[in-house]
Amino acid sequence: MNMMEIGRTLRQVRRQKQLTQQELGAMLGMSRSTVSGIENGTITEIGIRKVMALCAVLGLELAVSECVQRRPTLQTLMGEAERRKTGKGR
Numbered sequence: 001m002n003m004m005e006i007g008r009t010l011r012q013v014r015r016q017k018q019l020t021q022q023e024l025g026a027m028l029g030m031s032r033s034t035v036s037g038i039e040n041g042t043i044t045e046i047g048i049r050k051v052m053a054l055c056a057v058l059g060l061e062l063a064v065s066e067c068v069q070r071r072p073t074l075q076t077l078m079g080e081a082e083r084r085k086t087g088k089g090r
Helices: 003-016 021-028 032-040 048-058 074-086
Strands: none
Touching (some): 003 032, 032 048
């Protein structure tokens, strides 16, 4: 799960609990703009404690899991095709 997905989940649950960003931020000593930035994924760096605090207030659990193998990117596929074409990597 990336920060965009975490933000979407936080927003969804906040809305289900009928809390505004202002109300949620006030509960945690955060500004409304900080809550908004986390939900929208526009804050590039956020402390794990803030994310954990948001999760706790909303009744969510932050969990760590092993990454599953994702589909290759276009760049990876193009690199593999080029290596096959040139005979490198055999």
